[in-house]
Amino acid sequence: DIQMTQSPSSLSASVGDRVTITCQASLDIGSYVNWYQQKPGQAPELLISDASNLRTGVPSRFSGSGSGTHFTFTISGLQPEDIATYYCQQYDDLFTFGPGTKVDLK
């Protein structure tokens, strides 16, 4: 099974800050990583696929990078509506989600 880890597990940032989340896979998974945003009481929402492809309609302040085992998700200028938990997910072999990173306002 491919395991996904994320860091940090939570962070506090101010509006306008640059926020970076990292995700590590237990095996080389190429670029088969997605990033999801989940707000309380809602289903996860796909933001980025294939490590760096921004889904249509998602603000350009969100971005992703990486390949192999190390991946990064960035919010270039945090907005109040970005307060949520973010999950990475591999889909190289079946599906595994990371444990999540909770982002809140400082």
Added chain:
Amino acid sequence: QMQLQESGPGLLKPSETLSLTCSVSGGSISSYYWSWIRQPAGKGPEWIGRIWNTGRTNYNPSLKSRVTMSVDMSKNQFSLKLRSVTAADTAVYYCAREAGHYCGGDCYFPFDYWGRGTLVTVSS
């Protein structure tokens, strides 16, 4: 706009079988993979399994012995059965669509449409 809606009992006793149905509207259930995903409170999502309209399935190895998925093309629905539940199966259960078409083999896609989720609690 495609919409997915989970339905089924919200409270089960240990050893019972969890049965959920996902109704798909705004599009056909054919041509895509359909998954069940669950999320215990405060934890990351866990993929349970997926089904194609022919009935072909893939399951999470950790749950495979207890899971059965089925599809009803005439009703545009697919279903999940999870046998011998315990408190560890308490979670919000989501149905979701993969954003890619059937490839005939082991290919996987991001989840682009999700249901709102239904809470299933296992308690004696």
